[in-house]
Structures are given as structure tokens and as C-alpha cells.
Amino acid sequence: MYTTEMSKTVKPIEVAEDPALVEAFEARVAADEFIEPKDWMPDAYRKTLVRQISQHAHSEIVGMLPEGNWITRAPSLRRKAILLAKVQDEAGHGLYLYCAAETLGTSREQMIDALHSGKAKYSTIFNYPTLTWADIGAIGWLVDGAAIMNQVPLQRTSYGPYARAMVRVCKEESFHQRQGYEIMIALANGTPEQRRMAQDALNRWWWPSLMMFGPPDDNSPNTERSMRWRIKRETNDELRQKFVDITKPQADYLGLTIPDAALAWNEEKGGHDYGEIDWEEFYAVVRGEGPVARERMEARRKAWDDGAWVRDAAAAHEAKRQAKAAA
Amino acid sequence: MPSLPTIEKDVERHARNAPDGGAFDAPADVHEAAIADYVQRLGDDSLILGQRLSEWCGHAPVLEVDLSLANIALDLIGQATNFLSIAGDADRLAFHRDVLDWKNCWLVEQPNGDFARTMARQFLFSTWQHMLLQRLAESTHEGIAAVAAKAVKEVAYHRELAADWVVRLGDGTDESARRMADGLEWCWRFVPELFEVDETLAGLIERGVAADPRDFADDYRAAIAATLAEANLGQPADQRPILGGRRGHHSEHLGHLLAIMQYLPRTYPQATW
Numbered sequence: 001m002y003t004t005e006m007s008k009t010v011k012p013i014e015v016a017e018d019p020a021l022v023e024a025f026e027a028r029v030a031a032d033e034f035i036e037p038k039d040w041m042p043d044a045y046r047k048t049l050v051r052q053i054s055q056h057a058h059s060e061i062v063g064m065l066p067e068g069n070w071i072t073r074a075p076s077l078r079r080k081a082i083l084l085a086k087v088q089d090e091a092g093h094g095l096y097l098y099c100a101a102e103t104l105g106t107s108r109e110q111m112i113d114a115l116h117s118g119k120a121k122y123s124t125i126f127n128y129p130t131l132t133w134a135d136i137g138a139i140g141w142l143v144d145g146a147a148i149m150n151q152v153p154l155q156r157t158s159y160g161p162y163a164r165a166m167v168r169v170c171k172e173e174s175f176h177q178r179q180g181y182e183i184m185i186a187l188a189n190g191t192p193e194q195r196r197m198a199q200d201a202l203n204r205w206w207w208p209s210l211m212m213f214g215p216p217d218d219n220s221p222n223t224e225r226s227m228r229w230r231i232k233r234e235t236n237d238e239l240r241q242k243f244v245d246i247t248k249p250q251a252d253y254l255g256l257t258i259p260d261a262a263l264a265w266n267e268e269k270g271g272h273d274y275g276e277i278d279w280e281e282f283y284a285v286v287r288g289e290g291p292v293a294r295e296r297m298e299a300r301r302k303a304w305d306d307g308a309w310v311r312d313a314a315a316a317h318e319a320k321r322q323a324k325a326a327a
Numbered sequence: 328m329p330s331l332p333t334i335e336k337d338v339e340r341h342a343r344n345a346p347d348g349g350a351f352d353a354p355a356d357v358h359e360a361a362i363a364d365y366v367q368r369l370g371d372d373s374l375i376l377g378q379r380l381s382e383w384c385g386h387a388p389v390l391e392v393d394l395s396l397a398n399i400a401l402d403l404i405g406q407a408t409n410f411l412s413i414a415g416d417a418d419r420l421a422f423h424r425d426v427l428d429w430k431n432c433w434l435v436e437q438p439n440g441d442f443a444r445t446m447a448r449q450f451l452f453s454t455w456q457h458m459l460l461q462r463l464a465e466s467t468h469e470g471i472a473a474v475a476a477k478a479v480k481e482v483a484y485h486r487e488l489a490a491d492w493v494v495r496l497g498d499g500t501d502e503s504a505r506r507m508a509d510g511l512e513w514c515w516r517f518v519p520e521l522f523e524v525d526e527t528l529a530g531l532i533e534r535g536v537a538a539d540p541r542d543f544a545d546d547y548r549a550a551i552a553a554t555l556a557e558a559n560l561g562q563p564a565d566q567r568p569i570l571g572g573r574r575g576h577h578s579e580h581l582g583h584l585l586a587i588m589q590y591l592p593r594t595y596p597q598a599t600w
Contacts, residue, residue: 068384075591075600077408084401091394307388313499
């Protein structure tokens with residue numbers, strides 16, 4: 001799935017750091033070298049990455065819920081199997097990403113605590129509900145499509161472990177995207193009820209998908225530094241534009257209408273113009289006021305709390321086993 | 328007494344070459360029906376359990392467990408598809424049969440309960456399924472043998488994973504041991520059904536199509552006992568067996584499960600997905 005810098009309230013932490021070290025670091029980054037866990041890095045670089053990678057990991061985990069909502073109701077055995085495989089991939093992505101973040105000196109427990117306490121964010125998109133089966137198609141097509149758009153450049157992000165995680169994630173993600181689009185094709189070519197479902201899903205998921213790219217460039221305080229440090233390779237607006245340009249013909253092929261009256265090809269810029277995003281809604285969802293934000297967090301916390309005795313048992317058993325082995 | 332028809336040469340030759348050479352046998356369509364019934368039992372077990380495990384998605388105690396439960400569910404859905412395809416259109420069978428036509432055992436339709444109950448169910452079922460599939464890989468029915476040969480590798484992993492959790496929970500904390508014992512106790516009355524042999528099954532066993540579960544009942548008991556011993560758990564006291572699933576007589580849980588699973592294909596019968 002996906003993450004982007006969403007919080008505009010984070011203040012850059014300016015700590016006096018050895019200018020020679022900073023200069024050497026920036027030179028390495030500028031030369032497109034990968035930074036590895038044992039290398040020196042500015043504290044702010046480390047913190048930004050921990051925030052971004054863990055946010056990305058949390059998005060994978062919370063993202064299991066809207067799709068998991070439909071596994072038991074998938075309309076054919078093949079669709080059920082594909083959805084199960086996809087949700088498994090997402091859990092796997094979460095694992096890679098938590099591991100990548102741990103190389104920066106944090107721990108999975110700390111990251112999960114931050115998620116459950118509401119301190120850490122996850123992608124705004126998962127705070128929207130999956131109402132119909134078509135939503136599963138739309139999520140694959142649009143949400144995973146947006147994720148890929150963001151993650152392909154991250155394969156060249158400056159932090160080695162994150163870049164390598166992205167290489168693996170992107171392969172699976174593009175497969176998910178194609179599967180989602182295939183669901184949409186079946187619905188778009190189906191009965192009138194199926195077409196209605198497909199159009200309605202596009203109507204509801206289109207704008208939230210555009211919001212996945214984060215705030216506009218002129219309101220994205222971390223972008224400049226993230227670009228200089230090559231944590232980000234392209235700006236939010238550049239990626240959003242690419243997404244619109246690629247997705248519009250896909251909607252045309254389905255015979256579905258993108259819910260944006262202002263959407264039009266602009267010959268001069270060689271891309272589509274599109275309407276204004278409702279930024280008030282975006283920031284509300286970032287704040288945790290999305291339609292099913294409370295349900296998502298409640299489900300995660302409940303799973304964690306209900307599972308405490310299982311984790312305790314596993315730890316107790318492991319301790320006994322080791323004591324036995326030592327004796 | 329009416330005279331017997333003349334037996335032609337080619338009929339004699341055909342009879343000699345038939346796989347069940349010499350045995351009195353029912354007409355082909357009876358066999359077809361029995362085989363269809365049997366693969367539905369096998370497929371329904373896998374599908375219903377896969378459906379139950381899918382309910383865990385996103386709600387497991389830890390991410391690794393979420394992954395392994397989804398993994399097992401996916402294997403089971405695959406097996407169900409393969410077994411049901413032997414009987415006909417797998418989707419038709421999965422989404423357009425009502426309770427009385429489902430042939431899964433009671434054990435797999437039990438609600439998930441807590442993690443211990445889910446693991447008890449998995450351990451008791453996968454251990455049985457593994458022993459069964461090992462034998463079914465030798466079935467005289469090629470299709471069944473092929474599906475079983477693929478599935479047996481998957482189920483070996485399910486069995487091991489479930490047994491590991493039984494040990495971890497049984498030999499973990501006091502609370503986990505109590506919950507594990509409760510889970511086993513809950514599921515125990517459904518075990519005898521796994522070894523029930525009715526007329527349909529007996530006929531198929533005779534022809535080498537089906538495996539006789541009674542042949543591995545002792546091995547099964549020994550395997551379960553060994554894991555329970557490792558888990559420091561006692562064996563639950565035997566209870567009156569609950570039977571009927573193979574004949575479509577189920578618990579109250581199955582109807583609800585089907586209502587969820589089948590609602591889309593039933594609401595839009597003209598649609599393809």
C-alpha cells in the first residue's frame with residue numbers, strides 16, 4: 001500500500017550537527033549512493049524516515065481491514081483466493097517495512113504503540129468504507145495504482161533498506177493493481193446492477209485516491225528537504241498528475257465516468273487538468289475524522305488487546321524451552 | 328426364471344480389463360453420484376474451514392499469525408475448488424447449495440471463538456486431513472489422487488503449525504493452558520464424525536476410490552496424544568459423538584456462514600464476476 005508525508009505540523013528538528021559530516025552525507029546522497037543502517041546520517045533524516053516508513057507499514061496493516069471486509073463475501077472462489085493472496089501480501093509488506101524501519105533504531109513494539117495511541121498516522125484512504133464488491137475492484141485499480149505511482153520512484157530512495165523493500169513491494173503491488181482492474185472490467189461489462197456498482201465505487205474512491213499523494217506542493221513543508229535528501233524523488237503534485245494521466249484512459253476503457261467536471265486534456269501541458277481537491281476533507285481525515293477511522297483503530301486495538309494472552313503464552317513457552325535447552 | 332442374456336466376447340474382455348475386475352458393482356451413474364458426494368465432502372470441509380479462517384483477517388494476535396491464517400485459508404480454498412471441480416462447476420456448488428446439500432463435517436463449521444479454539448479446531452482437523460490425504464494420493468480415482476497429492480503438502484504445514492500452537496498455548500501461561508484445554512474440550516465431540524463410515528463411503532472404500540479413516544484411527548489418536556503430552560495437556564473426556572454433517576444435517580452455524588458467503592451470487596444470479 002502506501003504512504004506519503006501527511007502531517008504539516010511536524011517541525012523540523014534542528015540539532016547542531018557537525019557540518020563536515022552533514023556535507024559528506026549530502027554529497028553521498030547527491031551522488032545517488034545508498035545510505036545504509038550503520039552510516040552516519042542527520043538526526044532529522046533518521047526521524048523523517050522512521051516516520052515515513054512506519055507510516056507506510058501501518059498503512060499496509062490497517063489496509064488489510066477494508067479488503068478483509070470482503071473476503072468472506074467474495075462472489076466466486078477465484079476472487080476469494082485472489083483477495084486472500086493479496087491480503088497476505090499486504091501483511092508481508094507490513095513485515096518488510098517494520099524491519100526496514102527497525103534498522104533505524106526503533107522497534108516494532110514502539111511503532112505499534114504509536115499507531116494504537118493515535119500518535120502515528122496511516123494512509124487516509126483506509127478510513128473510507130468498502131460498501132460493495134466493486135470497492136474491492138476500485139481499491140485495486142485506484143488505490144494500489146496510486147500506491148505504485150508513489151512507490152516506483154521510492155525504489156531509488158536514498159535509504160538502502162527502504163529502497164530494497166520497495167523493489168519487492170512494487171512487484172506484488174502491480175499484480176494487485178491488475179487484479180483490481182480485472183474486477184472492474186468484469187463489472188463494467190456485466191449486468192446493469194454491476195455497472196452501477198462499478199460507477200458508484202469510482203465516484204466514491206476517485207477523490208480519496210488523489211488525496212493519497214498528500215498535500216499540494218505549496219503546502220508541503222517537508223518536501224524540499226525530502227527531495228534534497230532523496231527520500232522523495234518526485235513531488236506530490238507531479239505524482240498526482242501522472243496518476244490522473246494514466247488513469248483517465250483506463251476509466252474510458254471501462255466506459256465509466258470520472259466524477260470531475262473539470263477533467264480535460266490540456267494539449268499545451270501535455271497532461272490533464274483536473275478539479276480542485278477538497279483539502280478541508282483531506283486534513284479532517286488526516287486528523288482522524290474519516291468516515292470509518294474510529295472503526296479501523298478500534299479493530300486494530302481490539303485485535304492487539306484480545307491477542308495479548310497469545311503473545312504472552314508464546315513468550316512464556318519460549319522462555320521454558322530455552323531454560324530446558326540450557327539445563 | 329428368465330434366461331440370462333448372452334455375454335458377448337467384447338463384454339467379457341471389458342469386464343476383465345475393468346479396474347475392479349470381477350467384483351459385483353453398481354452401474355456407472357451410481358458410482359458417479361457416490362464420487363460426486365465424496366468430493367463434495369472433501370471440498371466442503373476445506374471450503375467451510377477456509378471461510379472460517381478468512382474471518383480472522385486483520386484481527387489476529389500478531390501480524391505473523393494473520394499471515395499464517397490467511398495462508399492456510401488460501402490453501403483450503405484452492406483444495407475446495409479442485410475437489411468441487413471434480414463434481415461439476417465449483418462456483419455453482421459453492422454458492423448455490425443450501426444447508427441440506429452441504430456435506431462438511433461439524434468440526435469445520437464451528438465458530439472461531441478465541442485463538443485457542445481456532446487452533447484446537449485446526450489441530451484436530453488438519454491432523455486427520457493430513458492422514459486422509461496421504462492415503463487419497465493413492466486413490467484409484469485419478470482426479471482425486473491428483474488433488475490429494477498436491478493438497479497433502481499444504482496440509483502437512485497446517486498440521487505442524489497448529490500442533491506448534493497447541494504446544495505453545497498448552498505449555499505457555501496458566502491462562503493459555505486453560506483456554507487451550509477449553510478449546511480442545513469444545514471440539515472433542517466432533518472428532519468421531521471424522522471416522523464415520525456410511526454406506527456411500529463404504530462403497531467407495533471398497534473400490535479404492537476413498538480412503539478408510541478407520542485404518543488410521545489409532546495413528547490419529549496416538550498423534551493427538553503425543554502433541555497433548557508435549558503441551559502438558561490432558562486428553563478431554565470422550566463425549567457423545569455429534570454426527571450428521573455428511574448427510575446435510577448441520578449445526579445452526581452453517582446457515583449464517585452460507586448467508587454471508589453466498590449473498591452476492593444469489594442476489595445477482597445473472598451476473599458473472
